[in-house]
Amino acid sequence: MDNNLLLEMREIDKRFSGVHALDSVDFSVRKGEILALMGENGAGKSTLIKVLTGLYRKDGGQIIFDGTERNFHTPQDSQRAGISTIYQEINLIPHLSVAENIFIGQEPRNAFGIDWDSVNKQARQLLLDNGIDIDVTQDLASYSTAVQQMVAITRAISQNAKLLIMDEPTSSLADDEVQVMFSKMRELVAKGMSIIFISHKLDEVFTICDRTTILKDGKLVGSYDIDKITKLEMVSKMIGRDASNVLKRTVGVYEEKPGTIPLVHTKNIDNRVTLHGVSIDIRPGEIVGIAGLLGAGKSEYAKVLFGCDNTYTGTFEVEGKPVRLKSPKGAIDLGFAYCSEDRKVEGIFPHMTITENMTITALPRISKFGVVDSKKQKAIVDKYIESIRIKTPSSEQLISNLSGGNQQKVLLGRWLSMNPRLIILDEPTRGIDVGAKAEIEALIREFSQNGISVLYISSELEELIRNCYRIVVIRDGQNSVELTDQDITEENIMKYIAKNAKETEVDHG
Ligand SMILES: Nc1ncnc2c1ncn2[C@@H]1O[C@H](COP(=O)(O)OP(=O)(O)OP(=O)(O)O)[C@@H](O)[C@H]1O
Numbered sequence: 001m002d003n004n005l006l007l008e009m010r011e012i013d014k015r016f017s018g019v020h021a022l023d024s025v026d027f028s029v030r031k032g033e034i035l036a037l038m039g040e041n042g043a044g045k046s047t048l049i050k051v052l053t054g055l056y057r058k059d060g061g062q063i064i065f066d067g068t069e070r071n072f073h074t075p076q077d078s079q080r081a082g083i084s085t086i087y088q089e090i091n092l093i094p095h096l097s098v099a100e101n102i103f104i105g106q107e108p109r110n111a112f113g114i115d116w117d118s119v120n121k122q123a124r125q126l127l128l129d130n131g132i133d134i135d136v137t138q139d140l141a142s143y144s145t146a147v148q149q150m151v152a153i154t155r156a157i158s159q160n161a162k163l164l165i166m167d168e169p170t171s172s173l174a175d176d177e178v179q180v181m182f183s184k185m186r187e188l189v190a191k192g193m194s195i196i197f198i199s200h201k202l203d204e205v206f207t208i209c210d211r212t213t214i215l216k217d218g219k220l221v222g223s224y225d226i227d228k229i230t231k232l233e234m235v236s237k238m239i240g241r242d243a244s245n246v247l248k249r250t251v252g253v254y255e256e257k258p259g260t261i262p263l264v265h266t267k268n269i270d271n272r273v274t275l276h277g278v279s280i281d282i283r284p285g286e287i288v289g290i291a292g293l294l295g296a297g298k299s300e301y302a303k304v305l306f307g308c309d310n311t312y313t314g315t316f317e318v319e320g321k322p323v324r325l326k327s328p329k330g331a332i333d334l335g336f337a338y339c340s341e342d343r344k345v346e347g348i349f350p351h352m353t354i355t356e357n358m359t360i361t362a363l364p365r366i367s368k369f370g371v372v373d374s375k376k377q378k379a380i381v382d383k384y385i386e387s388i389r390i391k392t393p394s395s396e397q398l399i400s401n402l403s404g405g406n407q408q409k410v411l412l413g414r415w416l417s418m419n420p421r422l423i424i425l426d427e428p429t430r431g432i433d434v435g436a437k438a439e440i441e442a443l444i445r446e447f448s449q450n451g452i453s454v455l456y457i458s459s460e461l462e463e464l465i466r467n468c469y470r471i472v473v474i475r476d477g478q479n480s481v482e483l484t485d486q487d488i489t490e491e492n493i494m495k496y497i498a499k500n501a502k503e504t505e506v507d508h509g
């Protein structure tokens with residue numbers, strides 16, 4: 001074996017019923033490199049990782065790690081051998097404290113057993129090093145997905161492994177947290193560690209990775225040095241066709257019909273905790289984006305609109321009439337739909353099929369006397385499986401057997417199939433590959449053309465810029481600026497997004 005290689009996987013094969021998830025895949029990682037493992041949703045990335053770490057048993061092939069052929073039977077096996085993994089599904093324990101989660105199985109001990117003082121102190125310090133200042137004695141579940149993700153990263157980093165695997169670690173993180181993580185990663189590889197990095201955010205991959213290996217439909221496409229491949233080439237290899245059309249800005253100018261009143265009019269929404277004066281109007285058929293840092297109040301504003309937060313003051317009108325929503329039911333009755341950012345908590349029923357998960361909100365519409373019209377149900381499900389390309393052998397597959405991105409698509413299908421008047425999308429394409437992202441975005445624009453309003457929340461500026469007629473930037477729970485048409489540029493948004501935007505403005509004159 002080449003001395004430079006830390007890991008070599010040869011002719012790896014893995015089948016699930018109906019799916020050939022890995023088809024004789026060769027894969028290797030060099031010492032001290034950051035390797036991007038790329039591919040569309042369902043390409044086999046997470047499966048390759050799970051076969052490596054012993055979470056899944058392989059059907060064929062050979063794994064050589066650190067000079068020896070290995071067959072890890074459990075994730076603990078591979079961890080002991082020096083592989084530290086952040087799985088795509090955060091694999092922490094929600095009802096243990098943050099500190100316990102970081103040190104599980106490796107707690108510092110003293111003469112009396114586990115040294116809790118030391119556990120808490122060390123956990124706190126490790127998190128502080130990653131820019132996270134929280135009470136580590138609280139249950140993990142009490143924190144946002146982003147914080148949980150940082151905890152998972154901190155735990156993995158603290159294990160001093162030879163190989164660190166990160167399967168979409170940044171999907172919930174804001175830019176500054178990603179930057180902290182990147183500088184950690186650079187420190188680690190400088191010490192000789194290798195990292196496998198999986199992400200659908202191309203910018204990240206091009207910033208931090210040395211090399212990339214691309215999979216498609218369970219097969220190896222090839223491996224390339226990052227500085228010898230362009231974004232466009234990478235995406236084209238991932239989707240197996242020319243990607244020039246996939247990455248363009250497509251939205252035009254919003255044409256307001258005279259005399260129309262906004263569907264939603266909000267002014268000075270304030271809940272005294274996270275919102276301190278947000279004012280946004282959404283007109284019929286308009287796609288309005290909200291940009292802002294993590295914690296700026298984006299999702300909190302969405303929750304007010306959907307009746308999840310009844311503590312606010314301020315004006316909230318729908319078609320000119322004041323409303324006061326006491327619960328999401330009231331919002332649904334108004335024809336609002338809400339695809340929340342936290343799909344694990346609020347969205348997925350893991351023990352149900354794709355069909356059941358997708359049509360759960362549509363049931364009243366497609367049932368008669370309590371009996372579901374299965375023809376209508378099938379038509380809805382088939383339509384979305386096709387139009388947003390959900391990769392599955394059948395609509396009767398359990399949702400938990402789908403790849404992460406495809407689970408997200410099922411949820412999106414659920415809300416889209418409701419035919420709402422307003423659809424609130426909070427990070428709708430998180431974890432979704434570029435090709436499918438383009439399809440989802442096209443679908444959203446189609447909705448807008450049919451008069452449906454969209455509130456689009458995303459931490460990916462490119463995505464907002466591509467799709468929104470108008471973008472409201474919020475900062476610290478307040479409107480920072482509202483941009484339209486040609487003023488919608490990344491530079492402009494960045495200028496108003498940051499905490500020190502006021503200073504920046506002064507600097508400019
Ligand atoms: N436990 C399972 N049972 C059945 N099929 C599975 C299982 N796990 C994965 N698959 C299938 O294997 C294929 C590869 O899935 P995998 O999760 O590896 O994709 P991925 O590249 O990680 O995608 P994503 O970007 O969406 O996370 C998919 O078709 C998926 O549906």
Ligand SMILES: [Mg+2]
Nearest residue numbers: 046088403404
């Ligand atoms: Mg995956």
